[in-house]
Amino acid sequence: MLEPNTLGHVLTRSARLLNARVVAAVHAEGFTEVRDSWLGMLRHLDAEGVRSTVLAERLEVTKQAAGQLVSELERKGYLERIPDPTDGRAKLVRITERGLQAWLAGLQAFRALETELDSVLGAHLLTTLRDGGGALLAHLETLENH
Amino acid sequence: MLEPNTLGHVLTRSARLLNARVVAAVHAEGFTEVRDSWLGMLRHLDAEGVRSTVLAERLEVTKQAAGQLVSELERKGYLERIPDPTDGRAKLVRITERGLQAWLAGLQAFRALETELDSVLGAHLLTTLRDGGGALLAHLETLENH
DNA sequence: CCAGTTGGTAAAGGCTGTTTACTTATCGCG
DNA sequence: CGCGATAAGTAAACAGCCTTTACCAACTGG
Numbered sequence: 001m002l003e004p005n006t007l008g009h010v011l012t013r014s015a016r017l018l019n020a021r022v023v024a025a026v027h028a029e030g031f032t033e034v035r036d037s038w039l040g041m042l043r044h045l046d047a048e049g050v051r052s053t054v055l056a057e058r059l060e061v062t063k064q065a066a067g068q069l070v071s072e073l074e075r076k077g078y079l080e081r082i083p084d085p086t087d088g089r090a091k092l093v094r095i096t097e098r099g100l101q102a103w104l105a106g107l108q109a110f111r112a113l114e115t116e117l118d119s120v121l122g123a124h125l126l127t128t129l130r131d132g133g134g135a136l137l138a139h140l141e142t143l144e145n146h
Numbered sequence: 147m148l149e150p151n152t153l154g155h156v157l158t159r160s161a162r163l164l165n166a167r168v169v170a171a172v173h174a175e176g177f178t179e180v181r182d183s184w185l186g187m188l189r190h191l192d193a194e195g196v197r198s199t200v201l202a203e204r205l206e207v208t209k210q211a212a213g214q215l216v217s218e219l220e221r222k223g224y225l226e227r228i229p230d231p232t233d234g235r236a237k238l239v240r241i242t243e244r245g246l247q248a249w250l251a252g253l254q255a256f257r258a259l260e261t262e263l264d265s266v267l268g269a270h271l272l273t274t275l276r277d278g279g280g281a282l283l284a285h286l287e288t289l290e291n292h
Numbered sequence: 293c294c295a296g297t298t299g300g301t302a303a304a305g306g307c308t309g310t311t312t313a314c315t316t317a318t319c320g321c322g
Numbered sequence: 323c324g325c326g327a328t329a330a331g332t333a334a335a336c337a338g339c340c341t342t343t344a345c346c347a348a349c350t351g352g
Binding site: 006007008009010011012013014015016017018019021022039040043114117120121125126128129130132133134135136137139140141143 | 152153154155156157158159160161162163164165167168185186189260263266267271272274275276278279280281282283285286287289290
């Protein structure tokens with residue numbers, strides 16, 4: 001009815017398919033437990049380790065939510081928690097070797113998808129979407145902060 | 147770490163903010179029960195009524211999920227179910243007057259946001275995003291069907 | 293030193309969806 | 323016509339991911 005919020009729909013749906021495709025590729029590499037939500041988490045890790053509170057901020061969820069996700073990934077062997085030498089309360093979340101392999105598989109799958117899309121849709125389209133989407137996002141975020 | 151699937155991130159996040167903004171505006175108009183997920187449902191209604199199975203297909207969820215959402219919207223008075231005269235098993239889902247008002251409020255809010263974004267980011271950007279995203283989506287969907 | 297802040301965990305529950313398992317009505321066809 | 327296959331819908335359980343509320347333990351600044 002009454003042509004609708006198509007922009008939101010298009011964005012939501014293509015993002016979902018994009019992620020689903022990457023995850024499927026990672027599954028095919030043998031990491032069958034990986035789920036969509038992990039991508040968001042792994043994006044924010046680094047080699048030195050990150051506190052889960054920082055992850056929570058970056059993901060914009062509560063620290064409990066971040067902690068739950070980290071615990072699950074830890075159980076599955078993709079992450080590990082080590083004590084933070086500079087603060088007795090804190091722990092640093094680090095990616096394991098297995099986690100790194102899965103991440104690399106996903107990265108590779110994304111690159112491949114990217115090249116394929118570029119060749120089919122034109123090399124400029126993905127760049128345009130990324131940059132345009134970035135600009136849109138930036139403005140929407142300033143709106144959020146009143 | 148290792149620059150990541152930023153495209154997926156940008157798309158997901160801007161879509162979320164976009165919808166959140168529309169929903170907030172609808173709340174401000176007095177329809178405080180409206181939630182994000184309703185937008186997806188309302189987009190697929192028409193005046194004659196639609197079967198919930200059809201809604202499920204369009205939303206790409208199970209018929210149970212569609213049925214649950216319809217039931218909730220029915221309880222809140224935004225939708226109604228009437229028997230389908232052409233099939234004794236089926237019911238037609240129709241929007242009520244109240245539902246229509248809420249929808250129009252959302253539509254208006256979206257139009258306003260659109261004009262604002264156009265004036266800030268340039269009139270071409272939203273069009274580019276919608277069209278480019280549409281092209282991307284179309285291709286991703288052909289990939290899904292092997 | 294101690295009041296306040298910060299890092300983190302625990303438990304319960306909300307929201308949106310899925311899976312599994314039906315019931316009932318319609319349709320195609322021998 | 324009758325009957326098996328299919329389609330519309332409901333019901334119940336539970337998964338995934340997040341939140342709120344409530345804590346504890348360690349750090350920090352005055």
